[in-house]
Amino acid sequence: MQYTAIKLVKRPALSITPDVFEVVTLETPELQDGQVLLKQTHMSLDPAMRGWMSDDRESYIPPVELGDIMRSSGVATVVASKHESFAEGDQVAGLIGWTEYAVSDGTGLNKIPPGVSPEAVLCVLALPGLTAYKGLMDIGKPQAGETLVVSGAAGSVGSMVGQLGKAEGMTVIGTAGSDEKCQWLTDDLGFDAAINYKSDDLAAQLKAATPDGVDIYFENTGGPVQDIVFHRMNAHGRIVVCGMIADYNTATPAPGPNWINIVKKRLAITGFTMPDHWNEVPEMMQKLGAYLAAGKLKYRAHKLDGLESAIEGINLLFTGGNIGKLMVKL
Ligand SMILES: NC(=O)c1ccc[n+]([C@@H]2O[C@H](COP(=O)([O-])OP(=O)(O)OC[C@H]3O[C@@H](n4cnc5c(N)ncnc54)[C@H](OP(=O)(O)O)[C@@H]3O)[C@@H](O)[C@H]2O)c1
Numbered sequence: 163m164q165y166t167a168i169k170l171v172k173r174p175a176l177s178i179t180p181d182v183f184e185v186v187t188l189e190t191p192e193l194q195d196g197q198v199l200l201k202q203t204h205m206s207l208d209p210a211m212r213g214w215m216s217d218d219r220e221s222y223i224p225p226v227e228l229g230d231i232m233r234s235s236g237v238a239t240v241v242a243s244k245h246e247s248f249a250e251g252d253q254v255a256g257l258i259g260w261t262e263y264a265v266s267d268g269t270g271l272n273k274i275p276p277g278v279s280p281e282a283v284l285c286v287l288a289l290p291g292l293t294a295y296k297g298l299m300d301i302g303k304p305q306a307g308e309t310l311v312v313s314g315a316a317g318s319v320g321s322m323v324g325q326l327g328k329a330e331g332m333t334v335i336g337t338a339g340s341d342e343k344c345q346w347l348t349d350d351l352g353f354d355a356a357i358n359y360k361s362d363d364l365a366a367q368l369k370a371a372t373p374d375g376v377d378i379y380f381e382n383t384g385g386p387v388q389d390i391v392f393h394r395m396n397a398h399g400r401i402v403v404c405g406m407i408a409d410y411n412t413a414t415p416a417p418g419p420n421w422i423n424i425v426k427k428r429l430a431i432t433g434f435t436m437p438d439h440w441n442e443v444p445e446m447m448q449k450l451g452a453y454l455a456a457g458k459l460k461y462r463a464h465k466l467d468g469l470e471s472a473i474e475g476i477n478l479l480f481t482g483g484n485i486g487k488l489m490v491k492l
Contacts, residue, residue, distance in 0.1 A: 163190045167261035168467055170226045176214050177411045180473050182215065182231065182259075190263055198248045198271075200238035200264045202447070204280040205490040206208035207234065207476050208289060213409045222435045232260040232472075235288060237280035238444050248273070260492055262469055269385030282454065285318060285487040290448045292443060293436045294322035297402045299330075299476065301432050301447075302378040306331030309372050311391050313359075317479075318487035320405060321351060322459060323380045328352050329458045332378075336372045337387045339482040343472035353459055357387075365390050375399075384408040384416060392419040395427055403433040411480055444478065462486030 164187050176191065181492040183440040193199055214226050214233055226233050236258040240248050245268050256271040258264050274283055285291070289406035292352035297319075298304060310327040314320040315336025324347065327334040336347045336356045359366065366489040368390050381388065385408035391487045395401070409415040423429065439446075453459045466475040469492055 163189060163263075164188065165260070165262040167231050168469065168472065169229060169469065170232045171228055172217060173205055173217055174212070176413060176474055178215065183473050185470060185473075188261075191265060193242055193244045193265065195244050196246045196267055198240050198268060199242040199267050200254065202236045202238040202258050202262060202264065202492050204284055205234050205236040205260065205472065205492060206284050206288065207466075207472060207479065207488040207490065209405060209407050209410060209479050211476060214309045222437055226491050228385050230433060234260055234472075235259060235284075236262070237274065237283055238454075240461070241264060243323070252362070253280070255288060260469065260472055279485075281463040281465075281489075284489050285463055286322065286450055286454055286459055287447050288438060290407060290487055291316035291322050291459070292446050294318050294326055295297045295446050295450055296436060296439050296442070297380060297404050297434055298323050298378070302380060302400050302402045302436055304330045304332050307333075308377035309333045309335070309374055309396075310380065311335045311368070311372065311376050312380040312382065312392075313385070313387050313391075314405070315338045315347055315353065315356060316340075316485055317382060320380070320382050321347070321461070321486065322396060323352055323382075324353050326453065327378075329453060333372075333374075335368070337383075343482075343485060346462075359385065359387050362419075364431050364461065365393075368394060378402065380404060380406065388416075389419045392423060395423065395429055397427045399427060401429060401431040403431060405479065465489045465491045467491055 169184045174182050237255050240252040253270045253274040276391045283313045310332045312320050312323045316338040324334045324336050334353050336353045336361045344358050347353040347356040357367045372394050376394045377399050378395050379401045381403045384404045384406040464486050472490050
């Protein structure tokens with residue numbers, strides 16, 4: 163049987179252009195003992211992919227090699243199995259890649275419990291929810307009554323961070339790139355305030371929204387809000403550095419705030435990446451599942467249609483065109 167896949171064939175200069183990909187037609191091989199054939203149904207698109215396309219050998223994960231199928235996580239149905247742990251019809255999640263079909267030996271594949279939708283997996287139980295949980299709960303250590311600011315708040319990680327903060331009894335302020343996104347945060351997700359970082363007078367808006375200062379800053383973006391939030395931090399505040407998407411397509415990263423406040427306010431600034439914590443995933447998934455079952459985590463899937471829509475669609479992450487978790491429905 164033939165299927166379509168997309169290979170990375172060039173490294174992007176700055177932004178991701180279609181010529182870095184090649185669409186190929188492949189034949190499914192004969193299954194060997196211990197293998198499964200997967201038909202991917204939902205493929206995740208993530209900002210981290212920009213880093214995986216670069217020839218950066220010092221990052222937390224090696225780059226995708228030129229000529230390889232582009233890396234991504236996704237949800238798939240097992241359509242044939244010669245593996246004792248997987249049966250035809252099982253729904254699984256794992257690193258599947260930009261491809262309609264894949265052969266796997268089961269490494270890194272997790273079975274999805276019946277009744278859980280692929281959207282719920284990719285929006286909550288996979289990378290976005292896990293990242294939000296790890297960063298906020300284990301690194302930020304929220305206390306009821308404290309104030310949390312999260313940037314990229316209408317994105318997949320940010321929207322989970324804010325809702326977890328609310329569930330923990332925090333005052334939560336999000337920053338996002340449009341009034342529509344800000345309205346979604348306050349009206350639907352229960353944020354206490356949301357600030358459009360593309361509007362004027364950001365410092366005054368943030369001051370008004372954080373009369374008691376900021377105890378946790380969950381940093382997803384960098385950009386103009388970073389320095390302003392940094393100056394609103396309270397003593398013993400925690401800054402959780404999850405991502406810096408504002409810098410991913412730039413030649414030179416923006417300079418950071420002056421470090422003197424780290425001393426004066428005894429701040430803890432911690433970077434983290436989820437791949438360091440895969441061993442904690444089963445436990446974190448259970449905790450996220452409990453928030454989900456209690457109705458404390460709403461999610462929104464932004465779905466593109468068909469594998470090849472990923473080629474242009476991935477740039478929605480960098481233009482702010484996505485609301486909620488960006489994914490491709492195959
Ligand atoms: N550390 C980890 O393990 C880990 C894991 C997952 C994700 N991350 C990081 O978390 C961040 C969010 O990822 P996500 O998957 O949840 O993506 P996302 O927030 O769903 O999508 C990206 C969003 O970033 C915003 N953005 C794009 N360019 C920007 C800029 N120049 N300045 C400010 N905001 C900008 C856009 O929203 P606006 O309309 O609001 O601009 C866009 O919708 C990324 O930095 C990602 O690399 C880290």
